[in-house]
Amino acid sequence: MSEQDPALEAQEPGKQRAHLDTLAIRAGGLRTPFLEHSEALFPTVSFVHESAEMAARRFAGEEPGYIYSRFTNPTVDMFEQRLAALEGGEAAIATATGMAAISALAMAVCKTGDHIVTSGSVFGSTLNVFGPQVMGKFGVDTTVVQGTSLDAWRAAITPRTRLVFLETPSNPTAEVFDIAAIAEMTRSVGALFAVDNCFCTPILQRPLELGADCVIHSASKHLDGQGRVMGGAIVGSRALCKETVYNFLRTTGASMAPFNAWVILKGLETLPIRMRAHSENALALATWLAEQPKVARVNYSFLPSHAAHALARRQQSGGGAVLSFEVKGDRAAAWRVIDATRTMSITGNLGDVKTTITHPASTTHSRMTPEARARAGIHDTLIRVAVGLEAQEDLREDLARGLDLI
Numbered sequence: 146m147s148e149q150d151p152a153l154e155a156q157e158p159g160k161q162r163a164h165l166d167t168l169a170i171r172a173g174g175l176r177t178p179f180l181e182h183s184e185a186l187f188p189t190v191s192f193v194h195e196s197a198e199m200a201a202r203r204f205a206g207e208e209p210g211y212i213y214s215r216f217t218n219p220t221v222d223m224f225e226q227r228l229a230a231l232e233g234g235e236a237a238i239a240t241a242t243g244m245a246a247i248s249a250l251a252m253a254v255c256k257t258g259d260h261i262v263t264s265g266s267v268f269g270s271t272l273n274v275f276g277p278q279v280m281g282k283f284g285v286d287t288t289v290v291q292g293t294s295l296d297a298w299r300a301a302i303t304p305r306t307r308l309v310f311l312e313t314p315s316n317p318t319a320e321v322f323d324i325a326a327i328a329e330m331t332r333s334v335g336a337l338f339a340v341d342n343c344f345c346t347p348i349l350q351r352p353l354e355l356g357a358d359c360v361i362h363s364a365s366k367h368l369d370g371q372g373r374v375m376g377g378a379i380v381g382s383r384a385l386c387k388e389t390v391y392n393f394l395r396t397t398g399a400s401m402a403p404f405n406a407w408v409i410l411k412g413l414e415t416l417p418i419r420m421r422a423h424s425e426n427a428l429a430l431a432t433w434l435a436e437q438p439k440v441a442r443v444n445y446s447f448l449p450s451h452a453a454h455a456l457a458r459r460q461q462s463g464g465g466a467v468l469s470f471e472v473k474g475d476r477a478a479a480w481r482v483i484d485a486t487r488t489m490s491i492t493g494n495l496g497d498v499k500t501t502i503t504h505p506a507s508t509t510h511s512r513m514t515p516e517a518r519a520r521a522g523i524h525d526t527l528i529r530v531a532v533g534l535e536a537q538e539d540l541r542e543d544l545a546r547g548l549d550l551i
């Protein structure tokens with residue numbers, strides 16, 4: 146296999162980095178002796194050694210080479226290298242799903258007696274992993290911070306804290322967290338700061354440049370971008386990805402399948418163009434929604450009316466695909482708007498070229514107590530839209546139909 150595409154030379158130390166649009170297409174291109182143009186898919190469980198001696202050397206780590214696809218695989222390597230280049234990290238490690246990335250990080254980094262700090266508005270399954278169901282069983286306790294107040298984060302982070310984890314902008318209410326400030330607090334106690342960058346992707350937000358130690362992805366979202374395959378990844382230092390997490394993952398087994406890596410790798414090629422188009426469509430829809438008399442409130446970080454708009458503009462280059470809004474009325478009114486759509490898909494997923502619409506209080510956030518939902522601003526009248534790439538007029542018409550009924 147040849148090492149990498151010439152475009153990547155721009156990544157060598159001292160040379161100027163290639164543009165993100167170029168890295169998305171060219172980084173991590175390993176070419177076989179057949180000189181294929183499109184990246185090769187290696188659907189193989191194991192790799193052959195030329196001799197018993199070579200096998201022994203490879204198993205001992207004395208010679209590079211592939212052994213078994215639970216450990217490493219060339220297609221998965223290409224995906225990891227491309228994502229690492231986009232996030233500006235030294236390395237990446239791919240996982241079977243986004244949740245596999247989050248649980249592998251927590252398990253690999255924390256030990257009994259350690260402490261995690263996270264936000265009350267991270268993805269529900271993430272809260273479950275950090276809570277009594279998983280990490281709590283191993284003697285790791287978690288403080289959940291509600292809201293974005295830096296004082297609350299400062300109070301929660303202690304010398305025992307090993308991992309600080311958040312998502313920004315949050316789902317579904319688009320709270321924006323100050324990555325640089327929380328990175329500083331985390332550094333002061335020597336903990337690891339991880340940002341789930343699913344909603345923005347490296348095209349709109351680069352947490353490592355703002356001081357985070359690692360970035361988490363559910364590759365099932367925008368990285369694939371068409372809702373086809375599951376995947377996840379961690380990006381950060383070589384020691385974190387290729388030693389700490391790799392040693393955990395190669396044994397426990399939630400590695401990424403080569404086919405999924407290939408689909409997502411090809412998805413990355415259109416990520417820059419898609420993320421800009423998602424953001425443009427979402428901002429147009431959010432602006433229109435904010436003008437509608439039946440809409441009480443719109444949550445979207447790139448709307449000038451958003452409470453943290455200035456911070457969002459500083460750390461993001463676009464608002465991303467996800468917005469939420471509250472209708473005037475009750476849950477029945479929100480459901481009427483959802484049921485009246487013809488173009489949008491009623492489904493909980495996001496990060497797809499197809500627009501999706503959901504009622505968080507009765508679906509994705511239904512397991513929270515009503516009090517916790519109220520604290521998080523997830524009211525019965527709230528609707529979340531993950532804006533896809535259909536024509537703006539069709540999306541407006543789809544929501545206008547339902548708004549006219551309430």
Ligand SMILES: Cc1ncc(COP(=O)(O)O)c(C=O)c1O
Pocket residue numbers: 242243244245268312316341343344362363364365366375376377
């Ligand atoms: C922000 C965020 N992080 C992580 C995940 C988990 O990803 P996966 O479903 O790939 O395990 C999700 C899934 O919806 C998510 O929205």
